[in-house]
Amino acid sequence: MSSYRIQGATGEWEVVIGLEVHAQISTQAKLFSGAATAFGAEPNTQVSLVDAAMPGMLPVPNAECIRQAVRTGLAINAVINPWSRFDRKNYFYADLPQGYQISQLYHPLVGEGAIEIVADDKKPDETKVIGVERIHVEQDAGKLMHDQHPTMSYVDLNRSGVALMEIVSRPDMTSPAEAGAYLTKLRTILRYVGSCDGNMDQGSMRADVNVSVRRAGEPLGTRTETKNVNSVRFVMATIEYEANRQVDVLEAGGKIVQETRLFDPDTGTTRSMRSKEDAHDYRYFPDPDLLPLVLDAAFIEECRASLPELPDAKRLRYATELGLSAYNAGVLTADAETARWFERLVTKSAALQGKSESDVARAASNWLTSELFGALNKLGKALLDSPVTPDAGAELLALVGDGTISGSIAKQVLEKMLDTGDAPGAIVEREGLKQTSDTGAIEAAVDAVLATNADKVDQYRGGKDALFGFFVGQTMKAMQGKGNPGLVNQVLKAKLG
Amino acid sequence: MTDLTNLGIAAIRDGVAKGDFTAVEVATAFNAAVAEANPALNAFIVTTPDHALAAAATVDAARAAGQSLGAMAGVPIGMKDLFATQGVQTTAASHILEGFVPHYESTVSQRLWNAGAGMLGKLNLDQFAMGSSNETSAFGNVISPWRAAGDTAARAPGGSSGGSSAAVSARIVAAATGTDTGGSIRQPAAFTGISGIKPTYGRCSRWGVVAFASSLDQAGPMARDVTDCAIMLEAMAGFDPKDATSLDLPVPAWSSALSDNLQGLKVGIPREYRLDGMDPDVAKSWDDGIAWLSDAGAEVVDISLPHTKYALPTYYIIAPAEASSNLARYDGVRYGLRDLPDGAGLQDMYAATRAAGFGAEVKRRIMIGTYVLSAGFYDAYYTQAQKVRTLIARDFEQAFQRVDVILTPTAPTSAFVLGQKSADPLEMYLNDVFSVPASLAGLPAMSVPAGLDRSGLPLGLHLIGRPFDEQGVLNAGLAIERRAGFAARPEKWW
Incomplete structure (x- = not known):
């Protein structure tokens, strides 16, 4: 569907994109130790003996992490593998106390799934399915601090052992917009499920961006992987830059080297980190400290039953059952909090007006997306910080609905509600704004x-x-x-x- | 009073309980024996007389207060220096951990202290439990208390639990912990005329035990007789939620169910263990064992374990592979040795630290393990070895459909002279030829003394049981013990 092409000197180039997203699992404890996972804690205060890899320490899987990864898999309609296994990825680095990362190479927890995206908000009916190859769980590493001492680097192990899901897409994306939409949609799903807070600025979600270019109809080109890109905008910028760079190299008669690159947010460019030749030999092998992870059907069903209504289902219901426009349905389901706010507004409106939800939903959605969003925007506030609650909003809509005030008076009342936090009925009364039917x-x-x-x-x-x-x-x-x-x-x- | 150091676990525990002597008297006697012998035997890396005395005083106070006493109450033991002990240096006999004092206690040692045992010290071993003679220790090799008749040459106590075997056989500890990855409890027990059992993989928690090869490592007791082994194993074993491979099963009362009546039991004799050019004394002791078990009422059955000859090469792929990864944490960053040459970067620090910290045998195994896991070699070595491991386990499964327990020699020879095999690692590895298959299959196995060879050195017999059937192994061991009448002791030369 995407018509995104790079116009090179010698003609058009297609871009092929795959994303590996690392999402931190929202749990109180780490993947294999009881240590806490709070963000922003003092260095080395969230570290257990296991995380520091003291002699004789052993990993024990945290069932809640596994549960959240399974729920995430179910949310993207993926195959859940009842038998999976942890492998060790061996390499030396100061932020990796064990000398290996416990991950899942050979037998991941979650297999094939799919995520439907809308690349262009203005064309909400044009959807595309992006394949997800797998989701596996693994440990995060610690962090080096280079600014603490003139000649030494310090190590903070707070993140060491924190549970991550690595969500690996198929190379199904063909434009920066699609990649941005995929990442945004994935984040929406994770937040609905509650398995990851999706806060990219805090590092709880980051993406490795695989990019290659080719002539239409040709086989896949050699790809580069840009590591740890930490915002949707940067992911799109990485693709834009990297695709153009590759076209330039190829058109100049050069070859793309399979390599790992870094994105520089200050310049919007990428640079080489290491090439395939000096890539690590990770010597993956099954972790002998851990038994295979065997899930029974009851556990998987419990995970499935615990899932909330997911964004795609919600969007469809808003459009078909509540009669919302495709645009409104998309906007209101884009994150779980907005949907929750809207649903409360509708429920309360229906109750106050003695009507069915489908009778009040359209007016409620229009008011929310145009009136309240617009007003909040001007105030620089998010819906969650809105001084107007869904119940107060419903009261306001009811005043319009029963003819107490007109639509234009309702705008004035809303402004006063945002200003004072007072209830709409009280404002109408105090200011004498009641509509005259005399x-x-x-x-x-x-x-x-x-x-x-x-x-x-x-x-x-x-x-x-x-x-x-x-x-x-x-x-x-x-x-x-x-x-x-x-x-x-x-x-x-x-x-x- | 007779020398209390002549007493084993059951005798000490019962004597303390009855009031024949106090636990402090026992600890004092053993502390003195350790102090006297250790300069000659080098069985301990550090001694902890205060720990032994404090534990004993607690037991005496509990008895005086009329409280019930634990299964190991008043028994002073040695702790292999592979178990983390809180506040006491824990080294795995490696320079890289020299000076490392954990602030945590391994599950197994904690269970022993909870049962009333006290610690005489941390016992020497082959570095990171890699060796069969104790010659790879960074703290000098242990010298066996045993000498061949008419010969003063220093002999190997076996390995890797050589400090344990030397100390138990010299009677300077009532018993000791060991760990067994490919034979490290059983071979040293055989070399020194004592008993030792490696339980089913998962019986004893590995939490707090410095790892060598995680899928094989298993702790167990080394003691003067089968009964003491049963008592001590009961204290050591049990489910531990901190070890994901720990068996979530109740611990049977092995010691009270001991019986040497083997009526109705079938003993398998695997033909593949009868090697060409087998030491005639070893062959004879095996025949003796067959006769004793038969005398105890067991039926003797010839069996085949066809993949036995692949066990040693399989083991020497899997164990080093796991070790190469397990030992990556000794990197100079957080604890233990750090060698930071002037101007060194991170990679230089790793190289210098690990070069200085690890001994030659440890380095050899790290290199073997790294090699077999490398891209391009993984399938040919590691994957293949895992397949063979499965076949070896299947051999045992099939055999155990016909028999209840398997009898073999423990080791191909009696204790050799120190230095005799250290030049050729392959010859050293052959020491484990009889013990490794049971390790690969995770089966319970024990060594009991069978007699002396022509040089007056002990030989052991090896019993392998079904998974979880420590009782069958212990009972067969008891039957041999009672019929072998092994009473020989090393002559005190230290």
């Missing part, structure tokens, strides 16, 4: 407007229909916006006859 008052106002604009009345009667809006506006203005718009229309129509 036909006598409306007729009096209409008469006055028609009397002062006799010339325009003539023009209207002469065929200038567009002036009707002018009379409505003048009448409403005269009534300080409180006139019931329906009645105002009705009376005007009758009098102008």
Whole structure:
């Protein structure tokens, strides 16, 4: 579907992208030790004897980490392997106390799955399925600190042993936008499931970006892997830069070297870290400290039963059952908190108005996406920090629904709610904003407007229909916006006859 | 009072319980024996007389207060220096861990202290438990208390638990812990005329035991007789949630179920263990063992374990492979030796530290292990070895459909003179030829003394049982012990 191409000097090039996403599993304890996992703690305060690889220490799998990885797999409709195994990936580095990372090379916990993306928000009906090859669980390493001493590096083992899911996509993406959409969608799913907080700025989610280029119809080109890119924007920038760089190299008659690269956020470029020739021989082999991980069907079913409604299902339900536009359905399901907020708004609105949810959902979604989002945007606030609760929003919508206030008054009330945090009913009462349905008052106002604009009345009667809006506006203005718009229309129509 | 150091576990425990002597008297006697013998035998890397006395005083106080006493109450033992002991240097007999004092206690040692045992010291061993003679220790080799008739040449106590075997046979400890990866409890027990059992893999927690080869390492007791082994193994064994390979099974009361009546038992004699050019004394002791078990009521059955000849090469792929990874943590970063030459970077520090810290045999095995796991060689070596390991285990499974226990010699020779085999690693590795198959299959196996060879040196007989059937192994061992009447002791020369 993507028509993204690199225009080289010698013609068009396609880009092929695969992402390996490392997502930190949201658990209190590490993958193989009881140590805590809080972000931002003082160095070396979240370290057990196992994490520091003291002599004779042994890993014991943390069942909650396994559970979260299985739930994640189920959320992307992946195969859960009832028999998986941990392998050791051996290499020396100061942030790797054991001298090996416990990972899963040969038999991952989760097999093939898929994630559906919408690459262009403006075309919400154009979806594409990105394959996920596998998800395995593994330990994170510690962190070196180079700024503590003039000649020495220090080691912080707080992250050592923290549980990660490595989510490996198929090379199914063909543009930076698709990669961005995939990453965003994956993050949405992880947050719905609750298996990862998705906070890329805190390092709890990061991506290794595999990029290659080729002529249309040709086999895959040699890829490069840019490591540890930590935002959606940077992932897209990495692809953009790397694809163009590769085209330049190839068009100049050069060859792409299979290598590991680093992204520099300051310059938006990538640079070589190490080539395949000096790649490690990791000497993977099954970890003899751990038995194979065997999951029974009941455990997998329990994981499945614990899953919330997932974004795709929710989006579909919003569109079909609640009658939302595809755009609104997409926006409101993009993260779990927004969806939760919206659903509360709908439930409360239906209750207050004595209607079904499907009767109130459309108005609620329009109000939320245009009115509240717009107002919050101006205030620089997120929905979660909104001074207006879903219940207060529902009250406001109910006031509109039962004709107590008009839509335009509702905008004023919302501003006051955001300002003061007061309930909408109290604001309407205090400020005297109630809509008038008193036909006598409306007729009096209409008469006055028609009397002062006799010339325009003539023009209207002469065929200038567009002036009707002018009379409505003048009448409403005269009534300080409180006139019931329906009645105002009705009376005007009758009098102008 | 007779010399309390003549007493083993059961006798000490019962004597203390009855009030024949105090635990402190026992500990004092053993501390003195250790102090006297250790300069000659070098069985201990460090001695801990205060630990033994404190444990004994606790037992005496508990007895005085009328409290119930543990299964090892008042028994002073030696602790192989592969077990982490809180506040006491733990080295695995390697320079790379010299001076390392853990602030944690291994599960097995903690269980022994909980049962009332006290620690006389940390026993010497082959470095990282890699060796069959104790010659790879960074703290000098242990010298066996045994000498051949008319010969004062220093002999190997066996390995890797050579400090344990020397100390038990010299009667300077009531018993000792050992660990067995390919025979490291059984071969030294055979060399020194004592009993030792490696239980089923997973019986004893590996938590806090310095790892050599994780899928094979298993702790066990080394003691003066089968009964003491049973008592001590009960204290050591048990499920440990901190070891993912620990067996979640109750610990049977092996010691109270001991019986040398083997009526109805079938003993398998594997023909593949009868090697060409077998030492005639070893062959004869094997025949003696067959006769004794038969006398105890067992039926003797010839069996075949066809993959036996592949066991040693398989072991010397799998064990070094695991070791090469297990020993990566000794890198000079967090504890133990750090060799940081002037201007050195990280890689230089690794190289210098590990070159200075590890002994030659350890380096050899790290290199073998690294090689067999390398890209391009992995399938030919490691994968193939795992397949053969499965076949070896299957040999035993099939044999145990016909027999209840298997009898073989423990080692191909009696104790050799130190230095005699250290030049040729392959010859040294052959020491484990009879013990390694049971290790690869994770089976319980023990060595019991059978007699002396023509030079007056002990020979051991080796019993292999079904998984979890330590009782069958111990009972057959008891039957041999009672019929062999092995009473020989090393003549005290130290």
